Amino acid sequence: MAIDHLDGRIILLLAREPRIGVLEMSRRLGVARGTAQARLDRLQSNGVIRGFGPEVDPAALGYPVTAFATLQIRQGQGPDVRAHLATVPEVLELHTTTGTGDMMCRLVARSNADLQRVIDRVVGFDGIVRASTAIVMENPVPLRIIPLVEQAAEET
């Protein structure tokens, strides 16, 4: 799914002002409304744009502490561990990886003390052999996609 320059501008525009409508978008982009509409539809059905879900800030919800945990799993316990982690609300994402650990997950907690509770809950499961945790202090580059979109749009 390659995107062209116009697609790139659409995504950029939506990222800056998510609430603008298709009409306003077409005006800014200098194209007909139907074109903007069609491009947007295509981007969504292509899966390039997954959706427009609200971005919720865990910190504002009372979970200001973020950490990454690397887990080592007992052979064959993968599926069980995944199911277990999926039931923990504080586990925001989970990946299986190559390398020293077998899985890596992102956690949030109400405080450093609360993080202990979360970790206990995460690792308090039979299939998990070992866990090592890194607490996030700063987040110099928050999750972003714009630079990548710009790069992808220019390679057309």
Add this chain to the structure above:
Amino acid sequence: MAIDHLDGRIILLLAREPRIGVLEMSRRLGVARGTAQARLDRLQSNGVIRGFGPEVDPAALGYPVTAFATLQIRQGQGPDVRAHLATVPEVLELHTTTGTGDMMCRLVARSNADLQRVIDRVVGFDGIVRASTAIVMENPVPLRIIPLVEQAAEET
């Protein structure tokens, strides 16, 4: 910033059907439009809802490979390394952490071969002493916030 049950339902609803308007929202929630409007405004100015930016799938853009890199930084080089990493489009996020590594970043690449190029670019900087990379194979739990919102909404 605590959220109550109604706030929780608003976020849930927006997560399921991001494109609905305030009017439709108020109908689903069984409250007056002004109420829904006010709650939504409050959630946004509180920072609980950061925005509604489009969720772009790197894989659909041609970057199907994700990896996490743990970096060790030479004393005092933190700021320079951050600035360097911020210029690399394939660095989707960057955290400074406690633990063995000093920083942790999420990378994407066009292929495993391309990942080598990305890593070379990331670590090809003076302040970085060592880097270890874990390639993501599966993503059993994609980044999510709903379970946490539900938990936060019930604790009222």
Add this chain to the structure above:
DNA sequence: CGTATTGCTGAACAGATTGCCCAGCCGAAA
């Protein structure tokens, strides 16, 4: 015990947007 304050409801209005349809134009591919 009165009295602001706050939050919600229900309603109204003009202005803007959406979903949908159509005809014409143009460049690329067959």
Add this chain to the structure above:
DNA sequence: TTTCGGCTGGGCAATCTGTTCAGCAATACG
């Protein structure tokens, strides 16, 4: 040359938004 896909520009009815208003109930305060 013909066909096809993508873009333009326009029109229409239905809907939504931004905003304002008055009424009402629960709560905090002097």
